[in-house]
Amino acid sequence: MYNLLKGKKGIIFGALDSKSIAWKVAERAHEEGATFVLTNAPVALRLGTISELADKTGSQVIPADATSMMDLENLIDKSTEILGGKIDFVLHSIGMSVNVRRGNHYTNQDYNFTKTGWDVSALSFHRLMSMLYKKDAMNEWGSVVALTYMAAQRVFPDYNDMADNKAYLESVARSFGYFFGRDKKVRVNTISQSPTPTTAGSGVKGFDGFIAYAEEMSPLGNATALECADYTISLFSDLTKKVTLQNLFHDGGFSNMGVSNAIMDNFMESFDHEGAVAEETKTKKEK
Numbered sequence: 001m002y003n004l005l006k007g008k009k010g011i012i013f014g015a016l017d018s019k020s021i022a023w024k025v026a027e028r029a030h031e032e033g034a035t036f037v038l039t040n041a042p043v044a045l046r047l048g049t050i051s052e053l054a055d056k057t058g059s060q061v062i063p064a065d066a067t068s069m070m071d072l073e074n075l076i077d078k079s080t081e082i083l084g085g086k087i088d089f090v091l092h093s094i095g096m097s098v099n100v101r102r103g104n105h106y107t108n109q110d111y112n113f114t115k116t117g118w119d120v121s122a123l124s125f126h127r128l129m130s131m132l133y134k135k136d137a138m139n140e141w142g143s144v145v146a147l148t149y150m151a152a153q154r155v156f157p158d159y160n161d162m163a164d165n166k167a168y169l170e171s172v173a174r175s176f177g178y179f180f181g182r183d184k185k186v187r188v189n190t191i192s193q194s195p196t197p198t199t200a201g202s203g204v205k206g207f208d209g210f211i212a213y214a215e216e217m218s219p220l221g222n223a224t225a226l227e228c229a230d231y232t233i234s235l236f237s238d239l240t241k242k243v244t245l246q247n248l249f250h251d252g253g254f255s256n257m258g259v260s261n262a263i264m265d266n267f268m269e270s271f272d273h274e275g276a277v278a279e280e281t282k283t284k285k286e287k
């Protein structure tokens with residue numbers, strides 16, 4: 001490995017199990033020489049396997065519901081105490097839609113669920129940065145990264161209200177990133193990741209078909225959770241000091257594609273097949 005994060009201190013949100021993107025980021029950050037605190041919602045700590053990751057990376061776990069300012073304050077205070085100083089990097093890897101979980105169609109939402117999903121998935125990023133900013137908890141040239149998805153820009157019908165949450169999240173990254181950069185020399189970016197088979201990802205309706213589609217659309221294929229972790233490490237490192245206010249696509253090229261040969265071949269195959277069936281039916285009727 002490259003010692004890219006040697007001596008750096010961080011907070012990593014969102015490692016639920018070994019499939020989580022945050023889990024891979026924690027493993028890679030550890031390999032690159034960082035020390036960090038792991039955090040997740042109290043309920044996730046009970047359901048998941050985070051203590052395994054904590055043992056493996058020599059980290060402590062501090063519970064925090066990302067929608068609670070009190071929890072965030074406690075997390076930041078304790079983290080700076082445990083790590084022995086200010087923070088160099090923070091990963092926000094949090095997403096949840098109650099409407100998706102309950103199977104509500106986008107056109108027929110329960111708005112209380114919408115508010116909860118927005119608070120957890122999007123406003124939490126503002127809350128987190130606001131607490132870090134007010135407490136002056138970040139070192140200069142520190143880096144904050146949140147994970148997002150391209151449904152913030154384009155229509156993916158089954159991504160539901162998470163599309164709106166991601167659009168808000170990306171906007172917060174730019175708006176807060178301005179003040180964090182100007183006042184504290186901290187950079188803020190979002191990584192727009194390929195569909196990835198994790199607990200949150202697999203909750204989206206039709207995920208299996210969609211991940212296969214994205215694979216065939218992308219010249220480099222889908223980016224894995226581990227590859228996302230590698231990219232995140234580069235954004236935490238000193239090699240990307242002037243990258244800020246960006247939404248960075250990490251998707252094997254998917255976001256700039258119109259159509260690929262592989263997708264067209266599949267489409268034409270079924271098109272030809274349907275055409276042949278229609279022709280046969282017509283011939284039978286004529287006889």
Ligand SMILES: NC(=O)c1ccc[n+]([C@@H]2O[C@H](COP(=O)([O-])OP(=O)(O)OC[C@H]3O[C@@H](n4cnc5c(N)ncnc54)[C@H](O)[C@@H]3O)[C@@H](O)[C@H]2O)c1
Nearest residue numbers: 014016020021044066094095147148195196198199200201
């Ligand atoms: N999996 C994908 O296809 C994909 C693609 C692009 C972006 N993302 C984004 O990546 C991020 C991580 O998701 P993942 O795919 O690793 O799935 P995951 O389910 O492993 O992680 C989601 C995490 O959010 C945490 N969380 C939920 N409510 C919380 C709360 N109130 N407070 C604190 N934490 C809370 C969960 O406990 C969990 O650890 C999310 O922002 C997700 O939207 C995922």
